[in-house]
Amino acid sequence: CRLIQSRSAVRRILQQNRTVCSKTTVSAESIREKLQVFTGGSVELQKQQQSGIAVLTVNNPARMNAFSGSMMLELEQRVCELETWTEGKAVIVHGAAGAFCSGSDLNAVRAIANPHDGMKMCEFMQNTLTRLLRLPLISVALVEGRALGGGAELTTACDFRLMTSDGVIQFVHKHMGLVPGWGGAARLVRIVGSQNALKLLSGAKKVDPDFGKQIGLVDEVLHCSSGEGNALAHAEQWLSQFIKGPAPVIQAVKKVVISGRELSLDEALQTERSVFGTVWGGPANLEALALKPKHK
Numbered sequence: 001c002r003l004i005q006s007r008s009a010v011r012r013i014l015q016q017n018r019t020v021c022s023k024t025t026v027s028a029e030s031i032r033e034k035l036q037v038f039t040g041g042s043v044e045l046q047k048q049q050q051s052g053i054a055v056l057t058v059n060n061p062a063r064m065n066a067f068s069g070s071m072m073l074e075l076e077q078r079v080c081e082l083e084t085w086t087e088g089k090a091v092i093v094h095g096a097a098g099a100f101c102s103g104s105d106l107n108a109v110r111a112i113a114n115p116h117d118g119m120k121m122c123e124f125m126q127n128t129l130t131r132l133l134r135l136p137l138i139s140v141a142l143v144e145g146r147a148l149g150g151g152a153e154l155t156t157a158c159d160f161r162l163m164t165s166d167g168v169i170q171f172v173h174k175h176m177g178l179v180p181g182w183g184g185a186a187r188l189v190r191i192v193g194s195q196n197a198l199k200l201l202s203g204a205k206k207v208d209p210d211f212g213k214q215i216g217l218v219d220e221v222l223h224c225s226s227g228e229g230n231a232l233a234h235a236e237q238w239l240s241q242f243i244k245g246p247a248p249v250i251q252a253v254k255k256v257v258i259s260g261r262e263l264s265l266d267e268a269l270q271t272e273r274s275v276f277g278t279v280w281g282g283p284a285n286l287e288a289l290a291l292k293p294k295h296k
């Protein structure tokens, strides 16, 4: 009986993304049609097979990398591609031309500024960003320049946030008469606690690298400026400490952390046992045993 429960918990956490995906497909069809009308920019994905690192680029520099409707749809496609990348270990999310992302494209927003479409757009983006956060890859938001509004929310859908020395994260929603709707508030509370989240949202406070580190929103400050072109290399260097070893082991690590973060303790323990079963006696485990390592 316990084995059946354990298997169903694992199936649940591993299939969560697909479930979310199919729910989105049914309920978000009408908003897809509206979003695809608002074109401009692109979301690009480059998978580096050798390092196991993918780079996801939010690319709309003429609008400070704001998300047009078509870019929202493209983001979902890119996340789908990453979900099936079995050789992958990590993904870096960044913006083109030295800016992170200025949120949703205000031109598209104006055209769907009614509660029904707003809620559908939020549902669509919440699903995509939840799937991004649940990828079995270690995800990093590289914040060069500004991450505003939905851009700030996007940073919270990654496991880690790195910032260049001139980076800023700002939940400007209150200034727009809004609250976050892409899941950014729920995730922010879990990252920095409810006191800090309340301060950041109600004050629309600018988070610079020092303040970000102080409240735990920023994991590392990279000593380079945005637009210099080497921030990506710095981010890859920072990531390298966490992705040594084979992809199945890195992905297993991420899966046990996701289950610990999202499931009840009992369910997380069951999932952990099952994920353990996928690596125990596996090639990396047998190789390590043969080497008789000393962890000095």
Ligand SMILES: CCC(=O)SCCNC(=O)CCNC(=O)[C@H](O)C(C)(C)COP(=O)(O)OP(=O)(O)OC[C@H]1O[C@@H](n2cnc3c(N)ncnc32)[C@H](O)[C@@H]1OP(=O)(O)O
Pocket: 062, 063, 064, 066, 102, 103, 104, 105, 106, 107, 146, 148, 149, 150, 151, 172, 173, 176, 178, 181, 182
């Ligand atoms: C989910 C909820 C949301 O995301 S609501 C959207 C929240 N975001 C915003 O309100 C951002 C508004 N924009 C700004 O505050 C400024 O443009 C920022 C990003 C600070 C950049 O300032 P600055 O360096 O002076 O450049 P700029 O204003 O001249 O902008 C360059 C061009 O980019 C455009 N732009 C910028 N952000 C957006 C956006 N979110 N949607 C659409 N367009 C945007 C500006 O309009 C400007 O375009 P143009 O050169 O005037 O044609």
